[in-house]
Amino acid sequence: MGAGKGARGARRGGGRRLVVKIGSSTLTTSESKIDYAYLERLADQIARAREEGWHPVVVTSAAIACGLERLGIEKRPHDMPSLQAAASVGQSALSTAYAEAFAQRGIVTSTVLLTRRDTADRRAYLHARDTFDRLLDLGVVPIVNENDTVSVEQIRFGDNDTLAALVACLIEADLVVILSDIDGLYDANPAVHPEARLIRRVEAVGPEIMAAAGGAGSTVGSGGMATKIKAARVLMVAGIPLVVCHGRREGAIVDAARGEEVGTRFVAASRPHEITPKKLWIALGDAARGALSVDEGAKAALVAHGSSLLPVGVRAVEGRFESGDIVDIKDGSGYLFARGRAAFSSDEAALAIGRTRAQLQANRLLSSLAEKPLVHRDELVVFE
Ligand SMILES: Nc1ncnc2c1ncn2[C@@H]1O[C@H](COP(=O)(O)OP(=O)(O)O)[C@@H](O)[C@H]1O
Ligand SMILES: N[C@@H](CCC(=O)OP(=O)(O)O)C(=O)O
Numbered sequence: 001m002g003a004g005k006g007a008r009g010a011r012r013g014g015g016r017r018l019v020v021k022i023g024s025s026t027l028t029t030s031e032s033k034i035d036y037a038y039l040e041r042l043a044d045q046i047a048r049a050r051e052e053g054w055h056p057v058v059v060t061s062a063a064i065a066c067g068l069e070r071l072g073i074e075k076r077p078h079d080m081p082s083l084q085a086a087a088s089v090g091q092s093a094l095s096t097a098y099a100e101a102f103a104q105r106g107i108v109t110s111t112v113l114l115t116r117r118d119t120a121d122r123r124a125y126l127h128a129r130d131t132f133d134r135l136l137d138l139g140v141v142p143i144v145n146e147n148d149t150v151s152v153e154q155i156r157f158g159d160n161d162t163l164a165a166l167v168a169c170l171i172e173a174d175l176v177v178i179l180s181d182i183d184g185l186y187d188a189n190p191a192v193h194p195e196a197r198l199i200r201r202v203e204a205v206g207p208e209i210m211a212a213a214g215g216a217g218s219t220v221g222s223g224g225m226a227t228k229i230k231a232a233r234v235l236m237v238a239g240i241p242l243v244v245c246h247g248r249r250e251g252a253i254v255d256a257a258r259g260e261e262v263g264t265r266f267v268a269a270s271r272p273h274e275i276t277p278k279k280l281w282i283a284l285g286d287a288a289r290g291a292l293s294v295d296e297g298a299k300a301a302l303v304a305h306g307s308s309l310l311p312v313g314v315r316a317v318e319g320r321f322e323s324g325d326i327v328d329i330k331d332g333s334g335y336l337f338a339r340g341r342a343a344f345s346s347d348e349a350a351l352a353i354g355r356t357r358a359q360l361q362a363n364r365l366l367s368s369l370a371e372k373p374l375v376h377r378d379e380l381v382v383f384e
Helices: 036-051 063-071 080-103 122-137 160-171 207-212 224-238 252-257 277-285 296-305 346-352 357-362
Strands: 016-022 054-060 109-114 141-146 175-180 242-246 264-266 290-294 314-319 326-330 336-341 380-382
Touching (some): 016 036, 016 160, 036 054, 036 252, 054 122, 054 160, 063 080, 080 141, 109 122, 122 141, 141 160, 160 277, 175 224, 207 224, 224 264, 224 380, 242 252, 277 336, 277 380, 296 336, 296 380
Parallel strands (some): 016 054, 054 141, 109 141
Antiparallel strands (some): 242 264, 290 314, 326 336
């Protein structure tokens, strides 16, 4: 079982699956109020996509903005209980607004609220997957958000781009459309560089693309372009294309679904990897505790041969982590090209790196570290 195209179709019924993510900055007006007229137009587009054979799932932000509006609070508070209370009020208002707008077009909606923990283990992941399958079989359009009311820092996605990517992998989507407040990915942040140019097509997310997306986002959104690129990287590897476009562009969803030129299209890898639940969790679920910097030979082994990472190819260890923690894996230029679960603690890794298996075995103190790779291939996601 995995999110790669190979596994697709075996479990699910007919029809193509579409995840549409609507950012806070798109769903709210300039006064940070829910834009109900926009919601109507969105419902029209979702109805059209359904007529064209798609099964849409909507990942929506703006529960907090909506709650603050309902509570008459004009200035966004900073403390968690206030934000979580606002999310609780807002989510119910948001669900009602979606239900009413979609019902007018004969569409039944449901509310799915997820936390990172809900997909952390295989059983929870499969449960969530089966529920989505059944909802789509029933012709329902699930409306998904993070469960902000109970999500504390340790179990929080924080941005809905990551959540949308997770949902897309979970349901084995055929396309993701992220609706934002900007036309797509520019070669630099246009808020700072007005001369920046729109990138129409991305075949691979390399260091330049990551650098272009490095800047912060709008005041209501939480991830900026950086979280969209991180989502894109995982989706591309999983074989799922992504379009990032302006949410207010007329017909954006339907045009993107028809394959027309809209915003920035991130093309799916021609040979997608199987993204198991464990790998998805490694790629999207948890923050990295540290990093391993590897040499060229090790990078080539990971990228071209899908090998495990052995201590001999590691040049440096950054941060403090325990065995089982998630670590970023960087090349010599500092470019983060993979992520994995470390089988050693940072202290053990620091002692083992640069040594061959034979050298580790020959050293009485380090011989136990010769028994396993530093990061096993089944616990490694390579983004190239
Ligand atoms: N290279 C870039 N191209 C486009 N937008 C960028 C780039 N770098 C930073 N951004 C910022 O990202 C914002 C979109 O992200 P965000 O505000 O989080 O919106 P959303 O709510 O849709 O997720 C843009 O308005 C822009 O200011
Ligand atoms: N889950 C939060 C929103 C998170 C958020 O703003 O995400 P994003 O739209 O990706 O910047 C809410 O509903 O208010």
